[in-house]
Amino acid sequence: xxxxxxxxxxxxxxxxxxxxxxxxxxxxxxxxxxxxxxxxxxxxxxxxxxxxxxxxxxxxxxxxxxxxxxxxxxxxxxxxxxxxxxxxxxxxxxxxxxxxxxxxxxxxxxxxxxxxxxxxxxxxxxxxxxxxxxxxxxxxxxxxxxxxxxxxxxxxxxxxxxxxxxxxxxxxxxxxxxxxxxxxxxxxxxxxxxxxxxxxxxxxxxxxxxxxxxxxxxxxx
Numbered sequence: 001x002x003x004x005x006x007x008x009x010x011x012x013x014x015x016x017x018x019x020x021x022x023x024x025x026x027x028x029x030x031x032x033x034x035x036x037x038x039x040x041x042x043x044x045x046x047x048x049x050x051x052x053x054x055x056x057x058x059x060x061x062x063x064x065x066x067x068x069x070x071x072x073x074x075x076x077x078x079x080x081x082x083x084x085x086x087x088x089x090x091x092x093x094x095x096x097x098x099x100x101x102x103x104x105x106x107x108x109x110x111x112x113x114x115x116x117x118x119x120x121x122x123x124x125x126x127x128x129x130x131x132x133x134x135x136x137x138x139x140x141x142x143x144x145x146x147x148x149x150x151x152x153x154x155x156x157x158x159x160x161x162x163x164x165x166x167x168x169x170x171x172x173x174x175x176x177x178x179x180x181x182x183x184x185x186x187x188x189x190x191x192x193x194x195x196x197x198x199x200x201x202x203x204x205x206x207x208x209x210x211x212x213x214x215x216x217x218x219x220x221x
Contacts, residue, residue: 064195080118
């Protein structure tokens with residue numbers, strides 16, 4: 001038994017190292033491709049695929065596979081997606097905006113991949129703060145982190161035709177709504193009984209933040 005365990009540890013470490021290299025490579029290549037006008041259209045089409053790849057990697061290194069985890073994942077998807085439906089069709093929660101073509105197929109005018117994005121962001125930020133003892137404080141930290149990420153992401157998303165704001169102004173209600181919805185999903189994340197750690201969460205979240213931060217400076221104007 002001891003021999004089997006000692007053989008499994010290096011194998012897990014190798015898989016984790018490969019996954020980290022893949023994560024870094026995907027984001028670096030994405031930054032380069034989106035920053036070069038000649039290749040931007042091609043890389044824009046690959047945006048949903050990159051999000052799905054991130055989802056696959058998250059699930060591959062998730063340890064808490066219990067009956068509750070799929071319920072949380074579905075709740076994160078549908079609450080996030082549902083909030084976008086409200087935003088698109090009423091102007092409440094986030095303000096007046098419409099989605100462009102970059103994020104792929106839509107359901108009721110909202111890209112389906114948006115629900116995946118909500119799950120990914122809540123999962124990653126929630127995992128970062130999973131050792132915080134108080135559920136409400138952890139949810140507050142997670143929602144704050146997500147709002148900060150949205151602030152970095154907004155100019156890039158508009159420049160890449162992901163979505164457009166009425167009068168080209170990002171309203172404060174967007175960040176308030178984003179924080180509120182994120183806080184709700186983070187509370188569900190905290191209350192759900194499954195293991196929260198993920199060995200790939202730190203590097204994936206860092207790469208996502210740097211991805212949008214760098215593109216704020218490199219995108220052609």
